[in-house]
Amino acid sequence: MxxxxxxxxxxxxxxxxxxxxxxxxxxxxxxxxxxxxxxxxxxxxxxxxxxxxxxxxxxxxxxxxxxxxxxxxxxxxxxxxxxxxxxxxxxxxxxxxxxxxxxxxxxxxxxxxxxxxxxxxxxxxxxxxxxxxxxxxxxxxxxxxxxxxxxxxxxxxxxxxxxxxxxxxxxxxxxxxxxxxxxxxxxxxxxxxxxxxxxxxxxxxxxxxxxxxxxxxxxxxxxxxxxxxxxxxxxxxxxxxxxxxxxxxxxxxxxxxxxxxxxxxxxxxxxxxxxxxxxxxxxxxxxxxxxxxxxxxxxxxxxxxxxxxxxxxxxxxxxxxxxxxxxxxxxxxxxxxxxxxxxxxxxxxxxxxxxxxxxxxxxxxxxxxxxxxxxxxxxxxxxxxxxxxxxxxxxxxxxxxxxxxxxxxxxxxAAGNNGIRPVIRAYPKALKYKQVFVINFTVGRRVGGVEVIMNNAPFVTHSYAQGQRQLRLKTAAPVKAGAGWSVQVTAVPGATIAPPSWYMFFCVQNGIPSKAVWIKQNN
Incomplete structure (x- = not known):
């Protein structure tokens, strides 16, 4: 060979x-x-x-x-x-x-x-x-x-x-x-x-x-x-x-x-x-x-x-x-x-x-x-x-x-995804329902769509993640913002969708997620 x-x-x-x-x-x-x-x-x-x-x-x-x-x-x-x-x-x-x-x-x-x-x-x-x-x-x-x-x-x-x-x-x-x-x-x-x-x-x-x-x-x-x-x-x-x-x-x-x-x-x-x-x-x-x-x-x-x-x-x-x-x-x-x-x-x-x-x-x-x-x-x-x-x-x-x-x-x-993995640079520390907010991120290469996803943190035991929940949020197209990008995001409409709590917010580009930031969802 x-x-x-x-x-x-x-x-x-x-x-x-x-x-x-x-x-x-x-x-x-x-x-x-x-x-x-x-x-x-x-x-x-x-x-x-x-x-x-x-x-x-x-x-x-x-x-x-x-x-x-x-x-x-x-x-x-x-x-x-x-x-x-x-x-x-x-x-x-x-x-x-x-x-x-x-x-x-x-x-x-x-x-x-x-x-x-x-x-x-x-x-x-x-x-x-x-x-x-x-x-x-x-x-x-x-x-x-x-x-x-x-x-x-x-x-x-x-x-x-x-x-x-x-x-x-x-x-x-x-x-x-x-x-x-x-x-x-x-x-x-x-x-x-x-x-x-x-x-x-x-x-x-x-x-x-x-x-x-x-x-x-x-x-x-x-x-x-x-x-x-x-x-x-x-x-x-x-x-x-x-x-x-x-x-x-x-x-x-x-x-x-x-x-x-x-x-x-x-x-x-x-x-x-x-x-x-x-x-x-x-x-x-x-x-x-x-x-x-x-x-x-x-x-x-x-x-x-x-x-x-x-x-x-x-x-x-x-x-x-x-x-x-x-x-x-x-x-x-x-x-x-x-x-x-x-x-x-x-x-x-x-x-x-x-x-x-x-x-x-x-x-x-x-x-x-x-x-x-x-x-x-x-x-x-x-x-x-x-x-x-x-x-x-x-x-x-x-x-x-x-x-x-x-x-x-x-x-x-995987290492090959590092260039297209977003890095969140700025975000709100707390949200109200229906709030329109902005997340700023940088990325090595802009490839495909971007969306923001929020996950709560469940209590995991005996093959069941109690209370586990994921929300896919309305996310506008990214716009250039200085050395990076920003996206406009709309929070969930109410407490039956996502009860008040701390959530991990991921910025996801073409299926590649950023490291999440923790944001508190308030009433």
Missing amino acids: GLLGVFVVFLHCLHLVAGQGTWTVLNNNAGISSMHTMVTHYDTAIFLDRTNIGPSQIKLPNGRCRQNPRERISKTDCYAHSVMFTPGPNTVRPLYIFTDTWCSSGHFIANGQMVQTGGDFEGNRKIRTLSPCASRGNCDWVETNDVLAVGRWYSSNQLLPSGLRQIIVGGRVTPSYEFYPKRKPGEGAFKLAMLGENDNLYPFVYLLPNGDIFIFANRRSVQLNWNSGKVVREYPLIPGNPRNYPSAGSAVLLPLTWQNGFGVAEVMICGGAATGASRSGNVNAPGSASCGRLVATAGRPNWAMQNMPIRRIMGDMLNMPNGDVLIINGALNGYQGWGKERNAALNPVNYNVATRKFQVFAKTNIPRVYHSTANLLSDGRVLVAGSNTHQFYTYRGAFPTELRVEAFSPPYL
Whole structure:
């Protein structure tokens, strides 16, 4: 072949690898295996695990210990079970969590504070908060004096249009929903019959453009008017297998767009365990490859089905800044639970929402199965953490407890795209609804169209990004502005489209996103 031929083949192989994305280990020991992960508007990430897991690999600072007589494993516990991870330096700082957050839920509210609810045993009715800070800050978890109306384990949270109140839906043996804060003193929980079935934990919950709530559990879904407490309608059953814990499918609300007035809400649900696998204990049952899309706002909605190239249980689905959906993590066989999965799904899969086509991306060498997470970072990478399919921290066996933290860089971050990747230079720090504003950016080469996309930061756990939302904003054609460019952008029309909160704003040119800036969406 000759040296030139070898060099050409080598370059071609590099191109193929870059076209599939790349993986990087950021930290070889984060101290804990994250079961719940949140990215804050300070670009830090909060990792959270159970407290009743025994010793972690990181101690609380300054000799501090947790003294909890109701703790079932270590009543005196000097180890951290939550840390703050800072991408960049890739450092961790121990955080102090008191009650057990095993299989709990949460959501950021308007001021950027995380409100975290429920858990196991003594944490079952607890409400905790964390007001995030920069990497050198001293923010930490706070146990509030408030409690849930009923204990909730494996529930899901969704921020409501006020930006201050959440609806908390479902949980183990808890077929109901409630609100925090309460709408009136003494308010309790409200029954919802569809939550009484099997395979219904961690239901998929989304705020619809008219302010109602879409709730999916097992194979059923409803539209709930949470103000009146009435189920407005029931949707058709999704074909195939059950999709919620322990069957472990995943879901995403597809981007809401200005082109249709943000009035069309479409949900996509993929994967999950084979029907009956968890009840029969069949850990070798092949997972599902099927995906369904449902326009929840349509007059006569129905599921449009297609298959992924890789079957998957326990995958995570993320709204990416180029408008695609990434499906990552999980396994090929089994169902959720300790030691109930087989054959890790190592390749992420990309889904183009417009063309409905899938693309297989580069695989990782680290299995991410039960109790793993994936979160979008503002630089466009995906932060991947956790994986512990054991009751305690166990570093042997097929899937040992995983303390390493990775980042997946999608193909849009390939070196060849640097020349056309925008860099945001000026932007407003806060927005009102319907506001017309300007973003200034520079770019090496102007190629193709430019649009501005905003993503919130969800609470990710158990294959579901709670509250995840993406908005594609009306963006005028770029105009020259000094050494760079400017675009005129129109904010979303109201709080049912994007509740008040902090959002990542990406400037996207020809499918290549900038690093995002955080902007606070106000009323």
